[in-house]
Amino acid sequence: MTNKLITPRFLFITAIILVASITRVFPHIPNFTPIAAMALFGGVYYSNKTMAFIMPLLAMAVSDILLEITTGWGFHNTMVYVYVSFILTTIIGLIIREKVGIKSVALGSIASSVLFFIITNFGVWAAGNFAGGLSGLNTTYMLGIPFFGPTLAGDLFFNSILFGLFYLAQQKAPSLVKVK
Numbered sequence: 479m480t481n482k483l484i485t486p487r488f489l490f491i492t493a494i495i496l497v498a499s500i501t502r503v504f505p506h507i508p509n510f511t512p513i514a515a516m517a518l519f520g521g522v523y524y525s526n527k528t529m530a531f532i533m534p535l536l537a538m539a540v541s542d543i544l545l546e547i548t549t550g551w552g553f554h555n556t557m558v559y560v561y562v563s564f565i566l567t568t569i570i571g572l573i574i575r576e577k578v579g580i581k582s583v584a585l586g587s588i589a590s591s592v593l594f595f596i597i598t599n600f601g602v603w604a605a606g607n608f609a610g611g612l613s614g615l616n617t618t619y620m621l622g623i624p625f626f627g628p629t630l631a632g633d634l635f636f637n638s639i640l641f642g643l644f645y646l647a648q649q650k651a652p653s654l655v656k657v658k
Contacts, residue, residue, distance in 0.1 A: 487525070490654055491520070491524060491533075491644070492533055495519065495520055495534055496540075498537070498640060499516060499537035499540060502541045502545060503549075509625045509629040510632035510635070511632050511636070513538065513560070514590040514629075514632075514636075515632075515633060515640050516636075517564045517565070517568045517590070518570060518571040518586050518590055518637060519571065519640040519641065520533055520571060521574075522583075522641075523571075523575070523656075527572060530568055530571065534564065538561070555605045556605050560594075562597055563590070563593050563594040567593065567594075570593075574586050578641070583638075584634065587630075587633040587634050588634075590633055591633045595622060595625075595626050598622075599622040600615070602618050603615045
């Protein structure tokens with residue numbers, strides 16, 4: 479009896495996501511991380527839709543724990559907003575999974591960066607970090623603008639690496655190609 483979930487493809491996809499998540503604990507430019515790339519990649523390539531959400535979220539949680547242990551920066555009062563944007567990025571991956579290409583991955587990267595910016599900055603405001611109603615919300619978004627560039631660059635960079643690596647691996651190892 480063969481396990482249809484644990485395949486070479488599943489293990490390779492999971493390994494890529496885990497390695498990407500571990501890079502979060504290395505020194506890096508603020509917001510230049512593989513967070514959205516892990517979610518988009520998982521949404522596209524996990525055959526099982528439940529795993530498309532669980533595995534990237536699990537990798538994210540593990541890296542948050544490692545960040546907390548090593549730096550004290552893993553847990554914060556806006557984590558729920560980060561995870562919501564992560565889940566929505568996985569949904570983008572599910573949407574583009576049947577038409578994966580440079581254009582769809584680039585657009586998915588841009589969309590996930592914009593979602594992350596909107597959702598997490600709203601979270602900063604909602605957590606009470608900026609008072610003043612809509613004026614405070616506006617301030618939060620304005621102060622977040624310098625972080626958008628590295629977020630977008632990181633998403634594009636890491637998606638290029640993850641999707642490119644998997645594409646090349648599929649060329650060399652036919653067992654990684656999805657069986658329809």
